[in-house]
Amino acid sequence: MQLKNKVIIITGSSIGIGRTMARTLSAQGAKIVLNARNAARLNKTFEQLKSEGIDCIAVAGDVSKMEDCEKMVAQAVAAYGGVDVLVNNAGISMEGSVENLDPEVFRKVMEVNYLGSVFPTKAALSEIKKTKGSIVFIGSVAAFRGIPDYSVYSSSKNALTSLAEALKIELSDAGVHVGIAYVGFTENDPEKTIFNADGKIIAQPKRDFIKAESPEKVAQRVAKMIANRRFKHVFTPLGKLNAIMTRFLPGIVGFVLSNNYKKKKG
Numbered sequence: 115m116q117l118k119n120k121v122i123i124i125t126g127s128s129i130g131i132g133r134t135m136a137r138t139l140s141a142q143g144a145k146i147v148l149n150a151r152n153a154a155r156l157n158k159t160f161e162q163l164k165s166e167g168i169d170c171i172a173v174a175g176d177v178s179k180m181e182d183c184e185k186m187v188a189q190a191v192a193a194y195g196g197v198d199v200l201v202n203n204a205g206i207s208m209e210g211s212v213e214n215l216d217p218e219v220f221r222k223v224m225e226v227n228y229l230g231s232v233f234p235t236k237a238a239l240s241e242i243k244k245t246k247g248s249i250v251f252i253g254s255v256a257a258f259r260g261i262p263d264y265s266v267y268s269s270s271k272n273a274l275t276s277l278a279e280a281l282k283i284e285l286s287d288a289g290v291h292v293g294i295a296y297v298g299f300t301e302n303d304p305e306k307t308i309f310n311a312d313g314k315i316i317a318q319p320k321r322d323f324i325k326a327e328s329p330e331k332v333a334q335r336v337a338k339m340i341a342n343r344r345f346k347h348v349f350t351p352l353g354k355l356n357a358i359m360t361r362f363l364p365g366i367v368g369f370v371l372s373n374n375y376k377k378k379k380g
């Protein structure tokens with residue numbers, strides 16, 4: 115699929131990977147629908163991207179609310195006449211053991227990462243069927259194996275695999291592309307936040323010990339997935355190693371995760 119003049123909704127695009135994807139996909143000629151909950155920050159991004167010559171609109175809304183997703187799609191259609199691609203990018207992470215996590219963190223992470231991918235998909239589906247376009251889920255290499263202290267984040271990204279697999283078959287006669295990107299560790303936006311165990315929003319702790327990919331590289335990989343209508347794509351060499359090891363040598367992966375966890379806990 116050529117991206118020139120395609121209308122692309124990117125959820126969670128006021129900062130981070132989503133905002134970078136807006137720039138990358140626009141550079142290939144796409145029209146962008148930006149989205150996030152914080153309207154003031156979204157508007158700042160919208161103004162910045164407009165000043166860079168990017169053809170975009172911004173629709174503030176929460177992807178875990180069906181009515182907000184319907185409004186987002188309606189505004190995309192009103193502005194551009196249809197929708198070609200939906201990138202389900204909005205997501206939130208957390209840190210804390212199952213024992214210590216506030217139950218609300220489980221609910222909120224699943225609401226944003228899982229329902230927040232289901233609802234935009236349902237809202238945009240009839241439009242995307244008309245254009246025989248694409249629906250892409252932004253998953254994570256954390257989906258392959260439950261990661262200690264990131265249980266609900268891993269679960270929510272794992273759930274996207276089943277969602278994408280089911281949807282791909284359901285849409286096989288409709289000519290719609292379904293893809294899922296297993297994104298590896300990515301350089302974080304300075305404004306990125308996560309939930310702590312108490313359910314408070316905190317700044318993402320530094321992860322200097324991990325080699326991270328640039329958001330530009332992630333965005334280029336997603337653009338290529340859309341263009342080539344690729345189904346599953348695991349990003350980064352570490353992500354690929356993780357996927358292969360988890361499949362063929364799960365005991366070793368368990369051993370490494372367990373050892374690292376014990377070291378972390380001292």
Ligand SMILES: NC(=O)c1ccc[n+]([C@@H]2O[C@H](COP(=O)([O-])OP(=O)(O)OC[C@H]3O[C@@H](n4cnc5c(N)ncnc54)[C@H](OP(=O)(O)O)[C@@H]3O)[C@@H](O)[C@H]2O)c1
Nearest residue numbers: 126127128129130131150151152176177204205254297300
């Ligand atoms: N960074 C990584 O290392 C990494 C690795 C693998 C996968 N990923 C995945 O890549 C995606 C983007 O990650 P990122 O690091 O770029 O995140 P980020 O910097 O924290 O940005 C998240 C974006 O999503 C928006 N958002 C959050 N909740 C939302 C909701 N309920 N409705 C609408 N928008 C919402 C945020 O704005 P508001 O708060 O204003 O809504 C923001 O624009 C996520 O799905 C993440 O899980 C990231």
